[in-house]
Amino acid sequence: MKKNSFFTSLPFRLLVGVVLGIIAGLILNATDGSGITNAILNVVVTLKYILGQVITFCVPLIIIGFIAPSITKLGSSASRMLGVAIVIAYVSSLGAALFSMAAGYGLIPHLSIVTDVEGLKELPELVFELAIPQIMPVMSALVFSAMIGLAATWTKAKVITSLLDEFQKIVLELVTRIIIPILPVFIGFTFCALAYEGSITRQLPVFLQVIVIVLIGHFIWMTLLYVIAGIYSGENPLEIVKHYGPAYLTAVGTMSSAATLAVALQCAGKAKPLRKDMVQFGIPLFANIHLCGSVLTEVFFCMTISKILYGSIPSPGTMILFCVLLGIFAIGAPGVPGGTVMASLGIITGILLFDDAGTALMLTIFALQDSFGTACNVTGDGALTLILTGYAKKHKIAEQKINVNL
Secondary structure (H helix, E strand, O other): OOOOHHHHHHHHHHHHHHHHHHHHHHHHHHOOOHHHHHHHHHHHHHHHHHHHHHHHHHHHHHHHHHHHHHHHHHHHHHHHHHHHHHHHHHHHHHHHHHHHHHHHHHHHHHHHOOOOOOOOOOOOOOOOOOOOOOOOOHHHHHHHHHHHHHHHHHHOOOOHHHHHHHHHHHHHHHHHHHHHHHHHHHHHHHHHHHHHOOOOOOOOOOHHOOOOHOOOHHHHHHHHHHHHHHHHHHOOOOHOOOHHHHHHHHHHHOOOOOOOOOHHHHHHHHHHOOOHHHHHHHHHHHHHHHOOHHHHHHHHHHHHHHHHOOOOOHHHHHHHHHHHHHHHHHHHOOOOOHHHHOOHHHHHHHHOOOOOOHHHHHHHHHHHHHHHHHHHHHHHHHHHHHHHHHHHHHOOOOOOOOOOOO
């Protein structure tokens, strides 16, 4: 990648998108009702939808383009590395859930929380709807990549292996020439919509205490992951963290691990302690199965809402069962905005016995911080990839040469 000045770098463009989006949204909020404002809002909603469709469409391509070729390059170690990746992703999510549960029992009884989140403005309906369906769902792409990669390795299919390598190069160009350039624009429209609705100025203060606690929990868990990864691998985790700023900011703006995948690959690719073959294998995989930040948030919010609406926090036995199952659901949850909570609605209503009001409130306040939970997920992926790198070194798994530069 060519070196650019700060003012043309991705972090700066993302910051500009966030700032301009918020300013535009607040202005539109203040001038609500005029014809010009309505016209601008129609454009914002429509373009945000179309750009989101383009990004979402590319996600399965990115997953296939990076995971499948990476598995073929791992050779005889592919099955073992895939198993290790799934185990550490589950352990991280379960640990985050139990950590959040312990914090909930210690802190929630001492909080005074207001629950009125009404009064938000509504965005206009889409004027022009250009649906761009994915070629396959994200989980299908994930399973397809794993199966094709493993089968090609087992059968030593040279033609398919070569084809996957070529496809990886094609996907990398899509990421570089399409996804990265449109991300700042998409993030700008997203924050413009949030500012207009009032989410930034009205909803956030309602649950400020809870959100601040959750954010602190995110950073504690990320720190713990990187410390463990550093000790296990023998590498300095700060050499990875310092490159993750753009990925964190992109995740805050997109609220989607999947949509942040292109930037996360770039950030991890710049980290010297991470093996490049582990980056191309681990980062796309963890983007879809490692949701520690979202899990941590959901557990704490579920306990808070139970206290607010039903007068008590669920029993420890109930919460432990919820955490164990939530870790499994997180592996299968799509890496899209609200994916974790949507995938786990069954256990929220079935185990915690939330009614319609509890479910609605859960979805509302989860959406308030979903961006930060996603940022924790994405940043934590770097730590798990460092663990994979350390595992590969300890077990003398040869590093595979990568022909593309992230």
